[in-house]
Amino acid sequence: MSVAAEGGAVSEGSGAPQGTDEPPRKEASHGWRLFAIWLVLSAIVDPLYYIFAGPHIPPGRMSSTAGGAVFDFNILIVLAIPVMIGVWVYMAYAIIQWRASKGGPEPEGGPLAANNFKIQTSWITITTVLVLFLAGFGTYELVQPEGAGGGQGPNPIWTPTSNTVLPIQVIGQQWKFTYRYPTFGGFETTQLVVPQGVSIAFHVTSLDVIHDFWAYQLGVKADANPNQDNVAFTTPYQLGSFVVRCDELCGIWHGAMYNNGAVVTKDQFEVWAQTTEKALAANTKLLPPFAYTYTPDANGADGGYYPDNVDPYSKVETYGATQPGSG
Amino acid sequence: MVGFFVVAVVVIVVLVIGFTKQPPTVDYSNAQSGQPVDVTLQTVGAYGSAPHPTWVSYLIKDPSTGQWVHTSYFQVPAHTRVNMTIIQYDSGSPLRNQQIGMVTGTAGKVALLNGKPFHVYNSNAGNGVGHTFSIPTLGINVPLVGNNANANLCSAAPCTEKSPHNVLKFSFTSPGSGSYPWQCFVPCGLGFLYGNGGPMQTNGYMAGFMKVVA
The missing domain is CATH 2.60.40.420 (Cupredoxins -  blue copper proteins)
Incomplete structure (x- = not known):
């Protein structure tokens, strides 16, 4: 973040080193440039993934739950791709733009690097929205009828709408x-x-x-x-x-x-x-x-399996008893 | 430092030998091409010898010597009719799951119990079922009917037919080349959690491999 902040600071103020008499040099707006690169790449890669790779994500679409799992995976990946691109673009940009030149001074931070209100607000807002959305989305996908395909215990809250x-x-x-x-x-x-x-x-x-x-x-x-x-x-x-x-x-x-x-x-x-x-x-x-x-x-070898309200140590003759839940 | 290194090497060698050690394989694959293969096994309630004298076990008869071998590995030719004979010397009990009281995967879906064909054995009656011979990947399952526990049962392998026993016979056709795990599905490891420890989890006792060669 320090380098980003540095970039942001430079873009908004004078880029000239302090203590010199040279006039302020107009620096490119790194923030907007990064945003533009990220936006274009995300807009290209996300649809490409969804169209070409999305349909082939396991476990396929053999059932409602399998299709649901594929949908969930794809949503997560579509959300993850811009995050990944953001990190990679920033790293590449930083390496190219802010690397130390041979014989030049080492890049430095500054007060704005630690207190850039815009970057801090954006970072907290974006990550909070993303995490809250994923929590809500994941919870809904887990509990909706036939959503997760995982065991929901003996008394599922959400059950299929089908009568049969x-x-x-x-x-x-x-x-x-x-x-x-x-x-x-x-x-x-x-x-x-x-x-x-x-x-x-x-x-x-x-x-x-x-x-x-x-x-x-x-x-x-x-x-x-x-x-x-x-x-x-x-x-x-x-x-x-x-x-x-x-x-x-x-x-x-x-x-x-x-x-x-x-x-x-x-x-x-x-x-x-x-x-x-x-x-x-x-x-x-x-x-x-x-x-x-x-x-x-x-006891191991001695005995069968029993409906659950029967003494496991009793004899198998209890099989004939009527049990709750018997079909 | 050197001592530690030596001890570490010894421990590793012992572990490697222990993990890679397999029971011997009884070879039934030398039969004439196209001819059925007769495989003979026995089950005993207690092996009777070290290292686990109290464990139940299978033994396999070596066709070349006629001797019983303490192993659960045998080898048969591929795509060949295999005639199994299992001499069951152990007692029985009701099955935990009667589903394995059915004969499946054999020729005609039947087995012969002392010469009489059967498809389902009621483990809740009589002497129950002692063990099964099951090859899950081939769908083969045969319940091995138990002997009267109050009879003077054989207590150390190899048992002879002077002791009370049941003879189970059935046939199946061997598949293509490969190693097919087989096992007893009756949790007969007495003294272990749910009966599925000890001999049930040890090759050479109640689980092994049928090796099929081309």
Whole structure:
């Protein structure tokens, strides 16, 4: 800042060294010159980025949350580019304009370098506006329906406006994810299939340690905590496959804890769900009743997972009990 | 200073050796081209020897010697029918997640339990399930039905068929070349948090690799 202030000071007053008899020399207005260069470069680079690079920012636009993430990234980058250009332009300008000439005096500051009211006011105003805008924008993007694609806990404040939300439970366990479909008899499978154009509520939980459900191309990433129902919303837009990975270091096979999911049409989903429900019926009736969280047996090998209001040390016969939240 | 340097070097060497040490690989890839490969494993409730005598473990039968090898690494040829036989000497319990009580990824989606085909095993009944043989990347999962815990179970490897046991048989076709991690999905590491420590996280016990070679 001292050099900027120096430049500003020089531009507004006499540029002649004190104590000499030479007439004041007219200096260029460095501030306006810097501003003009910055404005032109920003006006060129920002649209170029938005038009050519913006559409290719990951994770793509496979879902509402993925598209939201891309939009957020682009807004942040569009705001960041002028800041970056400002810094670079200033550095380059300072190096060229204010460098010490060979044999000449070292550049000096002065009272105006430390007390330039215009620069201080501009700096505080611009950074305050920028930070407050980002805070407001980020908060809104986080909490708006299907905004962030991250877990919002068991009772999300903002929920999708759609009347039909398909619940899918994501169960993390060392070292794989399984998925329960409570509206299709509560079957549990290793396949994650979601319908296009339907709002999905992922209910993410864990049977043991902390995992993290990261459906990359869907832009959904939610922690899987034992005894917690972490809800994340999204609406898939594009057909195709997506990758699911665990994003929380959870043990030796953490790196192998991934699988592929698929976005299919509504009709295809109905067929798949009904076929799978039928195929897994024999095993589904052996599962505990659907609940949003489960308490894994604390004894290790001995025992199953339980709806969360059941004593984890009790016997498995309690599976038959009616549990709150059962589907 | 020299002493510190020597100690540091020794520590680094020991760590490198420790981290890079792998269990031996039992080679089943020498079978005649196009012929099925018969792989035989056993599971024991306690390995019975150092360094972890109380840990559950898999063992693999060496086809060339007929001897049991304490390892979880085996090698098969690519694109070949693999006939698995697993002799299960351990007891069982209800599964934490009955989803792994299903047979998946095998030929016909079935396995043979003492000669009888099954697709789903109710782990809440009978002796439950002791372990699974699972290769997640290939979608293979077979629950290994447990033995009666009150019977005189084998307590040190290698076990012989004089001890109570269940025989599981199933087949699958090996994929292309590569290393495929396989594991037991039953949290059977007793004494560890949620049963998933110790042998569950140690290659050579309840997790390993199926190496597929062209």
